[in-house]
Amino acid sequence: MADPAETTANDSAAAPVDSSGDIVVTGSRIRRSAADSPSPLTVLDSGQIRAAGTQQIADVVNQLPSLAVTQTNQTSNLAGNAGINALDLRGMGTQRTLVLVDGRRQVPAIPGTSAVDVSNIPSSLVERVEIITGGASALYGADAVAGVANFILKKDFQGVEANARYSASTRGDLDTYSYDLLAGTNFHEGRGNISAYAFFENQPGLVSGSDRPWTADGYPIYVRPNSRVPYTISDHNRNINTADAAQVILGGRLYAVNANGSLRDPILGPGGFINAAPVNLNGNADALGTLLTDGGEYNGRYDGWLLSVPSERISTRASASYEVSDALKLFAIGTFARTRSTSASLQMTSFGSDVVPADSPFITQQMIDAAGGAIPEGGLYFARRFMELPQPSTEYDRRLFQGTVGGEGNFTLFSHPWNYSAYYSYGRTEQRIRDVNATAYDRWYLGLDSTRGADGTAVCRSTLTDPGNGCVAMNPLVPLTQSMIDYITYTSHWSKSTLTQQVASAYVSGGLFDLPGGAVQMVLGAEYRHEENDIGTIPEYDPTSSLYDPTIGTSATPLVGKYSVKEVFGELHVPLLSDRPFFDLLSIDGAARLSDYSTAGSTTTYKLGGEWAPIADIRFRATYGRAVRAPNIGELYTASSTSGLWITDPCNAYNLANRVDRSEYTAANCAAIAPSDTSTYWVYRDIIAQGNLDLKPETAKTLTLGVVLKPRFLPRLSVAVDYYNIDLRNAIDAFPAQTLINKCVDQASLDNIFCPLIGRDADGNLQSVITQKLNLAKYLTRGVDISATYNVPLEQLGLGAGAGTLSVDANYSRLIKREYTLDPEDPATITEYAGVFGTPKWKGVVRTTYANEGYGLTWTLRHYSPMRASTTITAEQYQDVWTPDVFYNDISGYVSLTPQIELSGGLTNAFDRKPPRIPGAEAGGANFELGYSAGVYDVIGRTFFLALRFHR
Template sequence: MQKINKITLSLLGICSFLSTSCVQANTDKNGEEKVERISVTGSRLLSIEATSPSPVTVIGEDIITASGATDIAELLNKLPSMAPGLSSGTSNYNGSAGVSTQDLRGQGAKRTLTLVNGRRHVGSIPGESTVDISSIPTGLIKRIEVLTGGASSVYGADAVAGVINIITKTDYVGSKLDLSAGISSRSDGEKHGFNFLHGLNFNDNKGNATFYFSYNKEAEIDAKDRPYTNANWQYLPNPEHVDLKLRLLAEGKTSEEVTEITKHDDIPNNIMARRYSISASPTTVVFIGGVAYTFNNDGSMRPVKLGNSGELYRPENGLTGIQTDEGGEQLGAYEFQRLRVPVEKALFNNTINYEFDSGHHFSLDTKYVKTESESRMFPHSLYGSVPLTRDNAFIRSDLGALMDQNEMYYLPIARHFSEMGQQGSDYSRDLFQIVAAVQGEFSNNWLWEFYAQYGKANADNTTINSYYEDRWLASLDSVRDENGNAVCRASIDSTAAPIPGNDYSNCVPHDVFTPMTDDLLNYIDLEHTSSQSQTQKVLHFNTSGDLFEGWAGPIAVSLGAEYRKESSETEPSEALREGYGAGYAVSRPVVGEYDVKDVFVEANIPLLKDVFMASKLDMSLSARSAHYSEAGQNTSWNVGATWQPIDDLTIRVSRSRSARAPNISEQFTSDGEGFAWLYQPCSQNRIQTAEPHVVENCKKLGVNVFKNEDGITTSDIRWYQPGILLTSGNKELDVETANTLTAGLVITPQSIENLEVTFDYWDIRLSGLISSFNVSTVVDACVEQSSLDNQFCALLTRQPDGIITHVNLKTLNLNERRTSGLDIIANYKFDALGGTFGINSIVQKLIRRDIQTDPTLELEPTVGLFAHPRWKGTINLSYENDDFRIGASTRYVGNQRSKDTYTASIVTPHETPTMMYTDLTASYNINEQLRINIGANNVFDKETPQMPEADIGGASYYTGTSGGLFDTFGRTYFASINWEF
């Protein structure tokens, strides 16, 4: 066994961020140098020349160490080819806190395949195959290879946008201890951890055992602790624009003329301002007679303290729409939100390798990962959805008099109940994986490999600071009994019980005008735990070698077979199964599994070599036939070519068809139920302007359609009605398919040593994307078809009078997507000043990204919208000598807007500015055993752009994708020590 030495690390350093891998030179036992054939991501063939028809970006160990990253997602997310995925900075709101995923080309993490040493890895998101990349030990990584382009024919399903292949150390000798720490410039977000690696050879160096353990902990960062994220921005009517319109109308201009004039002036229609919702209040707020009132701790009433202007805005839009500006007593939209979730992770990895005298090689890799994390959000709030009645026990005389004066029987209220604590979840995850492999060589010099793999990921999700919905409603509906005592109405009148038959004799009345009592909190508090598991089993065999010697070189072939079984089980808590928790939300158990049997073949065929205009011309072919137990048969293929007409230029092209099979959640999710206000397409508002055939369809559905006193066709159905939204899986789903084209140039001028420039165009066409209809599409399309016998009406349940009560949004193969772009990469190294300077630049231009959000609509362009800027790039500068390395990296994010229709005349600002973030790193070798690393990210402390929807990272806070585009943490520092002994 050979120790990872400085020669190897130097080679990997040269490879870092290059678009192709390197050929590694080793020395045999006789001291003679020989060239090993190596494998490049995108192929199972071994070759001396490592040029790939598809672009491959390589990140070396030295770059990983210098970055200070304890989760490699931190480093990968800075690549221009990546769209925001899950990380500790983006996972507060989607049930995946503590998980890191990658999203190549913005096609979704489900369409990016993550491998470890060319092999699959068990997923960590229940019901999916998506890998938690933070579960891969950073200190064991030798390099990371990122292949962009379809690779399903080589690696199987999910490699639609590309592959991330993480190569780990498997034959380390020695001991190494890494200590690391980090903190923000605002003294929060502390990080600390350590890695310990120990490897030894045994039995005359035939075997090697490598042991690895790491522990890392990072603290949360709260949005309220950053001035640029503690409140949200909104677009509001520009007073100058309003005044101009009124003046023009007063001069006799028509509305059409006013619109045309203001369209071309320099005054934007809307401007940006901070707004605070009146309902975002730590004390109860009511709105009566045009005045907002709140209450002191003793229950006495007073007007709300408004913002600096002392004005209310949009009072006509209901309680939730009433706003004021900053300076009042209202809470900011992000007062309780997390910019980064806390994560605590321990990881153990053991690798054993043994080479038998027969030449066979055995390896066993075992890993266990334990992760703890949490998400936190707003405390429970009311925004007017549960009004108090006039006879409520706690409506005092002054408030009651105001209600009577304004003829109000129902009183909508708004409040954040901070006494209940922040809503959220505590997550506990553990992952175990074992891989046993045997490799050997047939007598004809063909290599073979067989491995068996088992992995299982478990997760417990404990919902905290929640509540029993029925107890909450019962406590709010409080009245005075015959003795004048405040009691819950349901405790003395069984017909008022929120859930008939439940016992409310111990119900604690809730005075919403004063702080919540301990007795009340104990009565309504609910904590419940759901559990999930994901299991993967793999059997794999492949063999590769030279079929025969062609006129331009050997015809290399690889072929094999693979069996994979994925199973998942989600067990909701009793509160979710029975639907007695917050919002009466119902979640059913999900139990499902599928298996897939693959056979695959790959060939590399040299066509020309060392002839005029063809120093080299190779063709690569691969195909895979997969049979899924649920989705049926599917074939993926790839055809590629590399042509080197002269030594300075290589032209590469590939065309592929890849697939993503429906995952377990998409196939087996049981019917879930949730309350929703359902839009009614036959409502009195809608039917007045409906086409005649729509009116007739509404009549056929039982809707009472009639002419009102003005002779207008209408109905007696209100626009929105309370109902149930059903979600479910679909076992009839087919695979998603992607047709991908990549074509590029690799320029390596012989006159300039160590310079490489690549240009690669790529185009991805996805069809059959698995998704669900949105509610409005289903209910509208049902009545808009010529016949009611259509797929949309089949998803609806109605009452006899035509009112929709249930909408079933099951998963279907529905949509299309078209994405294309250009990657430009430049690498240059040169020696000077006693060391080596390095320059690397990666630029992506997004040419096209058209998505179909609904199969009834045309593709919509989204280039330049949030998460998908037209331009992204990085430039990395470095200098290193034997003892010292310094690096600077600048990341560029192009301007973006939230809507394609926004222009400077409509809103200001209508798009974010271009953002540039600079990171600095430095390393120093104190001696051969000891190395120190320091660095700072976002050294200029650039703030997140201030505009609606960009204010905490490029998306609304509740979507879980905040922080993926922009740096929301501010300047951070890190330091580490590497001691090898």
């Protein structure tokens, strides 16, 4: 992976060229030498892709340091849209990374968004990937604030290529099978070509937290007995509320409830209760939510979370082209892809805040006696995990079709070569979703409120006033009966959402006149794009549907949203000097794009860049630009939907005393709110998601400064160093519900932008949260990218003829700043994420390859510098703040069995490097709101692959 000057030229056969041999690269639509680009460009070639041994191209691309942790099979279990593989340049969000295929826009994979599922682009079809991270918005339009990833596919293919691949973990799970076939033929003396491609991949197995020791054997947390000592790490913790048997506190003592309702002593771990500060069990109902032990009958925290979601993928592609003349080449491309995937979560858990009423017939005399003769008026609080429930999951079924037709060609104008390209694309994505074995929490709480009926049997209290409501009284203290399970669980019908995208785009490019440095070249183009979404919802949640079920407790309504944009763009390349003393090269470049959105109005983006090479060995480059992203359909039009979430009130007694990120204003604001319930920690409340038609475009200023070194005394060495700075204002963000709740009371007063989104009842207790997107946040990210390549024939080192070639390809990034400001008017909301999980200050990948006739070996070293779990964890108050430097070693190799058959294999995470035992890192380094999914660190462990390739 290197600068274009070092890598792209080696792949020029796969890209459009003109008679001079110049190449079209992602950083420009002007045909010129790949070395002559003012914008940093990283290239991943087909050899590097094959060496990674994966059909998921996202797994290879995401190793680049310019890419942040994003949605993949290992991070999407609870983040929503399981099975999607998206890209996130600079950690600024997938909505700010534009994905192209052969320079053309792709239809998004998720209705309402701009996210492209790159898993629909199998790695065996990719010739190379080009990543540009500076000034791309003016070149390619919205969504390119952070940059562009352009996947260049094999085209005009002649022959047959087939691949079969098997991979698995060395622990005997995560079996994955994939097959693909590419066939093409030329006709009419090579002027025409027809190619077809088919791909199938199946990863059926489940890998959950209970399948790996680092997520199964308890978890680490920061603890301290009092505020006078620093936090230390306590490991192997298990929560009392994870037991299969109900846990209750009676008479100041913890009991477990047997399946027959009798009481017994709980089976604790060898350390007993391991809370840093002893918990008072006498009259403390909240203890059920805080008690910890280190084993015993208690389950793991991540047992139900999938560490990698199962998926099945089918992708087909057919293309045809015909060169009528040098001035006209026609092409047509059709793509179809289908993905099925499933996410899963833990069965319902009561964390200690659920209660069995004091008059419930499910409370036994033994329990009454243990409580001292009477159950408190508030009822009997309990904690347990309901493992008898079927595991809840969400199933996704996506279909994508995209058809493209167009033409391109060359001609002469102003005595200079010119070229043009035009295409029309129609794309459609259909997504179906259903919930399987989900819990209807409204039914659960109705059933939990049990009492005695007229005949003395257990009934729901609501049934006394509404006899026909079908409520089934719940006895949560023992395993639920089948009738109870049937009442509170359901499997929904499928929702259906569609997205259609139409793009018409054309440009011309060529030379105008000559200067001492060469021909002045320009690009003029126009583009029209129309997107329309029909976002459906699960019928059981839709009040307008005949299948609506209000007892589930979730509501959502469908909607139709659309927008269109008309754009004109231009680009200019002015080579001022070349081959002069102190000016081996001097040029300037500019680009501009005018856009008119039907929703957001008119926007303007631009970039200005230049290069100066005083001698051939060294070249300086710089770009400055303005980028704009208009709100997408999902941000504008999302219909109001209501679902539930466990949240905590920052005004409860525990949070007021212990929440580490509370502000100096929190206590006073909470005193003004004065909630009546300050003892309950977790509460299950309505979360209302809705769009915002008042959203405006977000804008960014981008700057890159770099230098490229190609010393003549080491002709095969290239080094590029680039500084980047992205300042994004009025960023469109939807903040997590808990963040909104906390920020409301952390401001200088309750008169702020967050509190209107928080619903409280007359007694000041939390009722609901609106998670509406706002033009509010600010992103500032700065860093330095470093890339180097070197290759040498070993014969030159005296090892003899036929000794092969050794090459090294290194790519590193130093993150200087990743600053996120929730509210620019409030300095207290500035958060620095550099060095926090997901954003290492140093991230790098180094590939070392030995290649000889018929065989080769590649060693890939991946590196993450130390990180901490959150911005509030500091060395002043915490011990063991940082994870260590983490290195992963991947080894792969290939051998040609015959001229047509190649066998390859390898190990990923060859030394089975385990995640660090810093809180959160053991589950991949992601946070709770993402479901403790795998993020930075490998939670699967060592895997292997074997592949067989046939080509002729």
